[in-house]
Amino acid sequence: MTNDHPADGHKPLLLLIGSGAQIWREYMLRAMATRYRLHLLSQATPTWESPYIATYSTVNTLDPEAMIKIAKGSPEDFAGVLTYEETRVESAAVVATALGLRTSPVEAVHACRDKFAGRQALKAVGVPQAESIAVGDFEEARQAAERLGYPVVVKPRALSASNGVSLVRAPQDLAEAYREATAIWFDEVPTYERPVLVEEYLDGPEISVDAVCRDGLVTVLFVARKRIGYAPGFEEVGHLVRADDPLLGDPVLLQVLQDAHTAVGLTDTVTHTELRLTSAGPRVVEINARVGGDRIPYLGGLATGIEVGLVAADLAAGALPRTTASRQRVAAIRFLYPERDLTVESVDVDRERLSTEIHDVQVLAGPGRQLRLPPADHVRCRYALVVAVAATEQECEVALTRAAAAVVVRGAPLD
Structure with missing residues (x-):
């Protein structure tokens, strides 16, 4: 299906897999559409996305082969493939690889989706992080907690947004935390034989870093300071981004970020890395092969002038993204x-x-x-x-x- 504007014919065409919810992702599409035409692959007929896309196809966006067939049948070559949906990042990497377009290796993207695989990759080269044990039942969880020592963090292996994550300070609280980690699940999330992680608790404030990784080199875009609530969970109740955050020039943090990306094998993608600023220095909580959620990239744009939608689109198309701040403000969100x-x-x-x-x-x-x-x-x-x-x-x-x-x-x- 088409929705072309004649004046847009000269813009490069990108293949966008999924669009997310309007309230959370419209700003991404709006930015992309200023420089690129977008062919949207969607589970359903587009609605709010229509002003920002040139064409679309309805397809199962978790089926890479079906999407590759559509892409190869296009009358026009695509300049790049991208997604900002957590559950579609692996599919996007598969499609981009099949089309010979810029992307990170599928295995590297998988290591970001599977939190334990990511942990193993970081551990192999000594990137500072929480020690983590994957468990398949409560008895294994109990043994893992005893081995690590309380307090521990119990979390699902494949979810995001702190869903099902709990801090456990004493053995008598472990059963409830394990129940919560296994009770919360969503469609389109992979299952594992050992679906729960028991991890070392990291002290200190939590931050997230949105960055662009191009040819394996990491460039930080902005840092978000998290507000956490509803203990013993880790509900993200707000975020704050400063264009002049001193962490942007912290050599230790920057090295940890680069080492983490290299460890999992990421080469070309926008990323969202969560870390704790512990008494022993920054340690990785997780690394994601996508932009941040909770409107964090929106805050980044308001504070710095960096449009993450354009950064992601330029990267996918092989262009050099603009990563220099043009604004010096503070932006914050509260839920x-x-x-x-x-x-x-x-x-x-x-x-x-x-x-x-x-x-x-x-x-x-x-x-x-x-x-x-x-x-x-x-x-x-x-x-x-x-x-x-x-x-x-x-x-x-x-x-x-x-x-x-x-x-x-x-x-x-x-x-």
């Missing part, structure tokens, strides 16, 4: 959660109470939606998000706190 479990009746925004630093407010839950706080549910229990842009961290935080009070959720309590 809003109800005080207790409830069925939503309304979410109202008093926009007259929003300060000038508030860049965006989005309602995430409509009437009838059930919101259950962690650990019963995770990111899906947010009822709104607010984004602030300012000159300082303090100005952002003040604006977000005021904005949170201006967004009111009403509903009936859940038993």
Whole structure:
């Protein structure tokens, strides 16, 4: 199917696998479309994506062979293949490899999807990280926790966004953490004989780093400081990006990032790496062969002027991405959660109470939606998000706190 604009005919054509949800990824498509035409491979007929794409095909986007067939049957050659969906990164690597286009090796991308495979690759060359043991049942989990020593972290092997991740401080809490790690699952997530990881707990604040890896060389785009809540879980309740973050020039952190990418074998991809700044230095939590979620790349663009959508598109097409900041701001996002479990009746925004630093407010839950706080549910229990842009961290935080009070959720309590 086509949606071509005549003036766009000179733009290179990219194959985009999946589009994600509008509220989380529209800014990516908007940026890509300024320089490229996009042929979207989608599970269903596009809706909100239509203004940004030139053509599309409906296909199972977890079936590389079906997508390769479509790509090879195209009347026009593709300049590159890309995706920003976690569950599609391996398929995208397979398709790009088959078409002879720039990508990281499939095995390297797989090592990012399978958290234990990634751990093993990092361990083999001594990249600082948490010690990790894959387990297949509770007894193995108990033995692993005893071997590592409490506290430990228990997490699913293949999920993201801190789903099912718990801090376990004592043996009596292990059974519940193991149950949570095995109870949370999603379609399109691979299964493993040993599906749970028991890991050493790392102290210190957690950060994420979005970067571009080109020909194996890592260039950091920006650092996000995480806000974590709902202990003993690790719910990501907010993020903050500073264009002048001192970590951008930290030689130890930069070396750890480069070593981690080299260890798993990544060569050409945008990445999202999570780390803990421990008392012994930065240590890797995980490395992902995709851009960050939770609108972190959006914050990066607001703070630095770097459009990650364009960076990813340029990289896929073989062009040299622009990675230099053109802006010096602070951008932050806060996710809003109800005080207790409830069925939503309304979410109202008093926009007259929003300060000038508030860049965006989005309602995430409509009437009838059930919101259950962690650990019963995770990111899906947010009822709104607010984004602030300012000159300082303090100005952002003040604006977000005021904005949170201006967004009111009403509903009936859940038993």
